[in-house]
Amino acid sequence: xxxxxxxxxxxxxxxxxxxxxxxxxxxxxxxxxxxxxxxxxxxxxxxxxxxxxxxxxxxxxxxxxxxxxxxxxxxxxxxxxxxxxxxxxxxxxxxxxxxxxxxxxxxxxxxxxxxxxxxxxxxxxxxxxxxxxxxxxxxxxxxxxxxxxxxxxxxxxxxxxxxxxxxxxxxxxxxxxxxxxxxxxxxxxxxxxxxxxxxxxxxxxxxxxxxxxxxxxxxxxxxxxxxxxxxxxxxxxxxxxxxxxxxxxxxxxxxxxxxxxxxxxxxxxxxxxxxxxxxxxxxxxxxxxxxxxxxxxxxxxxxxxxxxxxxxxxxxxxxxxxxxxxxxxxxxxxxxxxxxxxxxxxxxxxxxxxxxxxxxxxxxxxxxxxxxxxxxxxxxxxxxxxxxxxx
Numbered sequence: 001x002x003x004x005x006x007x008x009x010x011x012x013x014x015x016x017x018x019x020x021x022x023x024x025x026x027x028x029x030x031x032x033x034x035x036x037x038x039x040x041x042x043x044x045x046x047x048x049x050x051x052x053x054x055x056x057x058x059x060x061x062x063x064x065x066x067x068x069x070x071x072x073x074x075x076x077x078x079x080x081x082x083x084x085x086x087x088x089x090x091x092x093x094x095x096x097x098x099x100x101x102x103x104x105x106x107x108x109x110x111x112x113x114x115x116x117x118x119x120x121x122x123x124x125x126x127x128x129x130x131x132x133x134x135x136x137x138x139x140x141x142x143x144x145x146x147x148x149x150x151x152x153x154x155x156x157x158x159x160x161x162x163x164x165x166x167x168x169x170x171x172x173x174x175x176x177x178x179x180x181x182x183x184x185x186x187x188x189x190x191x192x193x194x195x196x197x198x199x200x201x202x203x204x205x206x207x208x209x210x211x212x213x214x215x216x217x218x219x220x221x222x223x224x225x226x227x228x229x230x231x232x233x234x235x236x237x238x239x240x241x242x243x244x245x246x247x248x249x250x251x252x253x254x255x256x257x258x259x260x261x262x263x264x265x266x267x268x269x270x271x272x273x274x275x276x277x278x279x280x281x282x283x284x285x286x287x288x289x290x291x292x293x294x295x296x297x298x299x300x301x302x303x304x305x306x307x308x309x310x311x312x313x314x315x316x317x318x319x320x321x322x323x324x325x326x327x328x329x330x331x332x333x334x335x336x337x338x339x340x341x342x343x344x345x346x347x348x349x350x351x352x353x354x355x356x357x358x359x360x361x362x363x364x365x366x367x368x369x370x371x372x373x374x375x376x377x378x379x380x381x382x383x384x385x386x387x388x389x390x391x
Contacts, residue, residue: 067114120149245272265303
């Protein structure tokens with residue numbers, strides 16, 4: 001056998017030794033870079049805990065967020081960062097236990113700095129295992145989210161105050177409108193009595209003034225009634241039920257039968273869906289839309305109102321289309337504003353609350369309403385309502 005072909009044992013060992021040293025050096029450099037990276041991070045507190053929650057290392061982010069120097073905190077249990085009431089509730093122990101069983105625990109809450117001040121911390125606690133899957137400790141990463149928490153709390157407080165102010169405003173509007181009904185009723189009674197009693201003997205100018213007073217009182221009564229309806233719709237929302245829209249809208253149409261006959265209007269209604277909602281509010285919605293379509297009809301055309309329904313993406317889409325006087329396209333959002341009127345009161349009486357009321361009703365039903373139109377060509381109102389019915 002030719003021994004010259006055998007590898008030299010000492011040379012082979014030396015190559016293996018050098019390779020091992022190179023790998024160990026690379027591993028040490030990698031570990032050093034990792035520890036350096038962790039140590040230098042300032043936006044996160046990164047800690048290593050032993051299996052019992054005692055702190056084993058400390059980075060710059062931890063010092064910046066929590067206020068302790070590394071020498072002051074190593075060896076202490078991480079319970080020190082929790083408020084007394086949270087310690088009493090054993091939140092640190094519960095987080096450790098959750099990380100033991102689930103591998104990770106995530107929590108947000110108030111934490112305590114060295115100087116006693118608090119901050120809102122977001123914590124991720126992760127279990128660390130050895131090669132045999134035994135827990136050898138935990139990594140704990142904390143981020144200071146105090147600014148976010150303060151902003152969220154301010155928004156919640158502002159929302160709460162705004163809701164309270166809205167409730168107060170609704171109650172005031174309701175009380176004011178209700179209290180105005182009685183004196184207005186007296187004004188209507190006495191002005192009507194005067195007009196009927198001595199109206200024929202009054203000079204033309206004075207009679208005109210009295211007639212205008214009666215008309216103004218009548219319009220005021222309509223405004224008060226609409227305000228009362230609006231505040232009632234904007235208040236507490238009753239429980240939903242399944243509402244069949246086909247018979248409901250048919251009933252609304254029948255209430256307008258005299259007007260329909262007088263202007264020879266045609267109403268073309270396809271079958272409509274059953275929706276979750278509040279029956280009297282949906283009746284008010286379609287009463288306003290159909291009433292407006294009849295009121296704002298084009299005098300040179302046979303009034304034609306088309307009511308249709310389709311479904312898409314778990315929503316019912318209902319359209320009420322007419323061929324009336326229409327409106328300028330740029331006013332498609334403006335018409336839903338409270339007291340907004342696009343047409344003169346002399347030609348088209350009303351209070352300007354109807355479409356604002358429609359919008360509020362649709363919002364109460366978690367839906368949307370939009371309008372499109374062209375002057376002289378008519379208007380289309382599109383309503384979307386959730387498709388799911390009540391069990």
